[in-house]
Amino acid sequence: MSKILLMCEKLSLVSHILLEYKRNKNNFFEENDIYICLSNPATTPVYQYPTDIKYKDYPKSNNVKLKWNKNFKKMNSYKVLNEYEKGGDLCFIKNKKDFNQDFEEIVVIQDKDYIGAYYAISILSFVYGENYEDKFNVSYVTYYYSENLYIETEKARSGDKSLKILFKDLARAGKDKQYFQYNYNINSMIFFKEIFKHLNINSNVKKQKDKYKWEPNHKDINMSKNMLLLLHILYNSKYNEKFKIDFLKKGVKKSVLIDFMSSYKGSTKFTKKSKYSYFTIGSAATQYSIVNNLLDLDLISLDKIDSEFLRSTIKGIEFFKCLNNKTFDIDLPFRLESWLDSSFDGFNIKEKIDSYLYNFFIGQKRKNNKQFKRD
Numbered sequence: 001m002s003k004i005l006l007m008c009e010k011l012s013l014v015s016h017i018l019l020e021y022k023r024n025k026n027n028f029f030e031e032n033d034i035y036i037c038l039s040n041p042a043t044t045p046v047y048q049y050p051t052d053i054k055y056k057d058y059p060k061s062n063n064v065k066l067k068w069n070k071n072f073k074k075m076n077s078y079k080v081l082n083e084y085e086k087g088g089d090l091c092f093i094k095n096k097k098d099f100n101q102d103f104e105e106i107v108v109i110q111d112k113d114y115i116g117a118y119y120a121i122s123i124l125s126f127v128y129g130e131n132y133e134d135k136f137n138v139s140y141v142t143y144y145y146s147e148n149l150y151i152e153t154e155k156a157r158s159g160d161k162s163l164k165i166l167f168k169d170l171a172r173a174g175k176d177k178q179y180f181q182y183n184y185n186i187n188s189m190i191f192f193k194e195i196f197k198h199l200n201i202n203s204n205v206k207k208q209k210d211k212y213k214w215e216p217n218h219k220d221i222n223m224s225k226n227m228l229l230l231l232h233i234l235y236n237s238k239y240n241e242k243f244k245i246d247f248l249k250k251g252v253k254k255s256v257l258i259d260f261m262s263s264y265k266g267s268t269k270f271t272k273k274s275k276y277s278y279f280t281i282g283s284a285a286t287q288y289s290i291v292n293n294l295l296d297l298d299l300i301s302l303d304k305i306d307s308e309f310l311r312s313t314i315k316g317i318e319f320f321k322c323l324n325n326k327t328f329d330i331d332l333p334f335r336l337e338s339w340l341d342s343s344f345d346g347f348n349i350k351e352k353i354d355s356y357l358y359n360f361f362i363g364q365k366r367k368n369n370k371q372f373k374r375d
Contacts, residue, residue, distance in 0.1 A: 002104035059361035112142035118174025140167035192223035235320035270334035279333035324363035
């Protein structure tokens with residue numbers, strides 16, 4: 001028996017591909033020992049931010065640095081899939097050492113979008129180095145549920161170059177998205193936390209059981225691009241009216257706000273739909289934490305009588321007043337999406353990202369210097 005590394009974005013894909021091979025009477029997985037690695041946001045390497053940040057040196061962009069994800073073991077410690085019977089071993093990669101195997105083949109199956117492809121390649125590159133394909137025979141599959149997963153996987157395993165090119169193009173765009181996110185986060189930590197400090201907003205929030213129905217995903221809360229976009233809309237009367245969200249006068253129901261975030265279209269300037277991504281204000285996986293983080297920072301609040309409603313707060317109003325106008329980009333999700341489409345097509349978008357982030361944050365730095373009397 002040979003050792004095969006099977007990388008999938010989610011557990012359902014693992015189950016799906018193993019069963020599809022069994023239905024098609026292909027013994028590839030049954031006759032080998034299968035090592036399973038889930039490649040998704042909970043397992044991919046996480047950002048390692050610089051420790052020598054100096055206010056005077058920013059805004060600027062840095063190369064992305066990553067570190068091993070501490071959640072990796074927890075997310076890959078599932079039990080063997082009960083619905084799949086086979087002769088060989090079936091086990092989950094639980095730590096970095098488990099990758100030290102003489103794999104005959106690596107089969108990668110991810111959702112057909114930019115970030116899904118990036119997850120898998122970031123793990124392989126982190127563990128084995130950028131030239132991991134020199135060491136292993138790697139097959140890449142990007143997948144919609146409308147497609148035949150068995151046929152696509154066999155095409156990839158037979159050496160179909162078009163599938164590999166597609167996967168690498170998707171991953172390149174996903175990597176550029178991480179470049180934007182990484183550098184946005186660093187600059188946000190510097191310039192928006194200056195406002196936190198001034199307004200005595202504590203971003204080091206401890207989880208409190210049953211505090212809200214939605215609990216934050218992390219302790220130290222940074223002002224993310226989606227939190228900021230949502231805050232601008234909620235505290236600007238012009239956009240309350242434009243988007244028919246009367247937050248400032250009446251408050252807004254939580255479910256209504258989530259629906260708004262999910263269907264957000266900005267100014268509608270960017271009308272071309274991306275083939276491999278769908279951006280709004282956050283995603284189904286992050287929208288609750290976006291709202292919850294704003295609650296934890298006291299930038300919005302729950303209504304005292306009806307906890308289904310969200311209201312403005314004094315700190316929210318004051319924070320909004322401290323923002324520079326250039327930090328409101330009504331079309332940011334779609335602008336970023338269009339850049340990633342260009343990256344997918346082979347264009348270098350880093351200069352655009354660098355220029356955008358500089359202009360986005362330099363105005364905030366100048367306003368901080370003026371309102372907080374910084375040198």
